[in-house]
Amino acid sequence: MNLAATAVVNENRTLKARLNPEVLSSSILIVDDQEINLDFMSAMLADVGFSNIRLARDGLSALELIEADPPDLLILDVMMPIMSGIDLCKHLRRDPRLAELPVLVQTGLSTVHDRIEIFGAGATDLILKPINGLELISRVSLHVERKLLIEGLTRSRDRLATELSAARDLQFDLLPSAQEQSALLQRFGLDLASTFSPSSELGGDMWGLLQRSDGGIGVFIADFAGHGVQAAMNTFRLHTLLQDVRQLPGRPGELLTDLNRRLRHLLPVGQFATMTCAAIDPRRQTLSWASAGSPPPLLKLDGEDWKDLASAGLPLGIDDSTAYETHETAFPAGAALVLYSDALSETPTSSGERLEDQGVRNLLRGSEGESNSQAALSTVLAKFQAMLSGPLCDDLTTIIIRNQIHRLGEERPRDAAE
Template sequence: MITAPAALAADCRPAPSPTAWNDGGTAFGDILRVLLVEDFAADAKLVSLSLRETPDQTFVITHAATLRDALAILGNTTVDVVLLDLSLPDSSGVATVTRLRDSAPQVPVVVMTGNSDPAFARRALEAGAQDYLVKGDDSGPVVARAIRYAIMRMATLIEREKLISKLEREQQTLRRELDAARAMQFNLLPRPATASPRLEELGLSVEAYFEPSSGIGGDLWGMLDCGANRIGFFAFDFSGHGISAALNVFRLHTLMGEHLPNPNDPAATLGVLNHSLNGLLAPGQYATIFLGILDTEKDELVWSAAGHPGPALLGADGSIVMLDTRGTPLGIAANASYHNRRIAFPHGTSLFLYSDAVTESTGLNGEMLGEENLGQMLRTATANSAGFCLEDLLNQFFVRARHPIEDDLTAVHIRRC
C-alpha cells in the first residue's frame, strides 16, 4: 500500500470643463474649480479675492459655510480641490478632514486653520489632507501654490493606488496559476488508490513525503509497472526552483511515459532520456535521477543513476548500504553513458529514496546537514523493533534543519514486507 503523512456658488460663470493635464499630471488647465469651506464670511471673501488676483490661473470658487453643505456640493458637483476650515458650525478639528475624505476620497484637500501647532498639522495630514495653511499666511500665491501641490499629490496617490491595485490583481492571478500548477504537479505523483493493489500483489508497501520549497518545484518521484514480478521506482531533481524547474518536471515526466524502461536495462532508458533532454533544456539546466527496477521473483534490484543522491538500502538485520549513483546528470552531455548496477533485495529489505534537501539543508549550526547527519537519522529510524519508519526520520530532519527549508523535499520508503 502507499500512504502520505446645499450652498450657493460664489461665481456665476458657466461651469468649466474638466481640468486639463499634460505630462503625466504636472501641468494644469486654465481653470481650477475650488470648493471653499469656511463659515467666517470675511475669511472666505479674503481667500476668494486672493485667488482671483492670482496671475496665470483662473479659479472658479464655490463657497460652503458648513461641512454638511460642502458634502452636498461634492455629491453633485465636480471640484478640483477643497479649501477646508477646521472650525465649522457642524464639525471641528481633524475629524472634519476625515468626514470629508470619507465622502470624497479622491478630491485633494488643503486645510486652513488658525492653529499653528506642527503636531496639529501632522494629524491633519495623517487624516488625509494633502497640504496645510495657517490663516494669516493666505496670500494668493501661497494659496494657489498649496492648491497646485495638493492636486499633484492626490494625482500621484491615485496613480499609485491604481498601480498597487493592478499589482494585487496580477499577484492574485499568479497565485491562482501557481496553485493550479501545484495541483497538476501533485497529480503526477502515484495515487494510493491506483498503486496499492499492484504493490500489495508484489508484497510491497510505500511511504512518501513530497513538498516543493516554493509551491511548485523541480522534484518528483514515481512508480512504473514493468509487468510480471517487476516494478520500477524513480526519483529526479531538476536544477533550480519554481516555475522553470516545474516545467522541466512535466517535460521529463512526459518523456518517461513515452520511453518506458527496459526492466533489464534502466541505463539504456537514462541514455534515451538524456539525449531527449539535451535538446530541450536551457543552458545550465539539468536533472539528477535514480531509476531502479525491483524484481520480486529474483529478489534483486537493478538500477542506474545520473548524479542523484544515493538511496539507502536498509537490511532486515539493521544494515545500511548507500547505493552508488554516480553518473552525468541528464541534459548536460548528449553522448553521456550510464551503467547498470545490481544488488540483492530479499524479504525484509527496504529502500530509502530522498532528494538533496535532506543532506544539503542548513542545520541549526549554520552548516549543511551532510551525509553524517543522514547516517545518524537512518540509524535512529531503524532502531525500533518495527523497523524503519519514514515519519521518525522526517521528524529528526525537521528538528535538525533550519527553517524554512529552501529546497524541494522528497522522501520515499519502499519496503518489501
C-alpha cells in the same frame, strides 16, 4: 492676461497633457464647509481635466457619500460642523474597505502638534491653506496615480498567485496518488511513503512510478537545477518524455541513457537534472538501479545498518553521449530503500553544518522500528525539521519503500506469481 496668469495657464496645460485619462476620470470627493473653497478646488481640478468631482459640506454628508460610492481620493478640511475632518478620517480608517483610501487634508493648522494629530488620524498627506492651485493638482495627481499603481500591482499579484496555485496543483497531480501508492502493498507487498515539499510555489523535484514488463515496479526521483517556475517547467518536460515510456526497460540505466539524450536537446542552456531510477522485481526479490548524479540511494537489510548504493553518473542533459550503468542487489523481505533529493543532505542545520550522506544515514537510524513506511518517514522528517533554524531553501523529496511481503504472510506477490 498678466505674466503670472499666463504662467498658471501654461502650467495647467502641461499638467493636463501629462495626466493619463485613467487618472483624470478618477473619482474625487472634496469636503469643506466653505463654499468658496469648494468652488476654487473643484475649478482648479476641472481645469486640468478631472471630470468626476463630488462635493460635500460637512463630515457626516461626506461619510454618506463615501459609504454609498467610495472615491479614489478624498480632499478633507479639518474644521467642519457636525463631524470634523479628524473624526471622519478616524472613522474611515476603522473600516477595512477604506483603510487604503488616499486622504489629502487641507488645513490652516500648521504647528507640529497639529500635523502629528492629522497624520495620527490616518491622513495620507496634507496641504496648507491658503491653497496653491498647482500644488493641489500635483498632490492629487500623485496620490491618484499611486493608488492606481498599487491597485494594478495588487491585481497582477492576485492573478499571478492564482496562476501559480493552479500550476502547483497541476505539478502535484503529476505525482502518484495515494491510491496508487497504497496499491503497491496489495499487489507487490511494497509499503511506500513519500513527501514532496517545494521551497516556493513551484518546485524542480519530481518522482513517479513505472510499470515493468516482468511484472515488477519501477520508481524514479528527479531533481532539476534551481527551483521556481523554470525548474517546474522542466519537470513537465520530463513528465512528457516519460509518457512515451509505457514500461520500464529491464535495465534502469537504459531509461536514463535515453532520457539524457532527449533532455540534452530540450533543456535550456545551463539546465540539468539529477535522477535515480530503481526497479524492484518482487518475484526474484531483487533491486536494480541507475543514477545520474543523485544522492546515493540508501538500502537497509534486516539486521544490518543503512548503506549507500552506487550513485556515480553525470547529471542528465549535459552530455548526450553518456551511458548509465545498471546495478543490482538483493531486496529480500524486510529490506528498505530510501531515495531523496539533496535538500535532505545539503540544507544547513541550525548549527550551520550540512548532514551530508553520513548525516542522512544517522537520521534514518531508528526509523526501521516504526510499523510502516509512513510512520518511518514522519519520524525522519520530524527529526530533520527539528535540526533546521528556518524554512527550506530547496525542494525536498523523500521516498521510503519497504519490502513487507513477510508481514502480509505471503511468500511472493500474487501479481508476480501469476
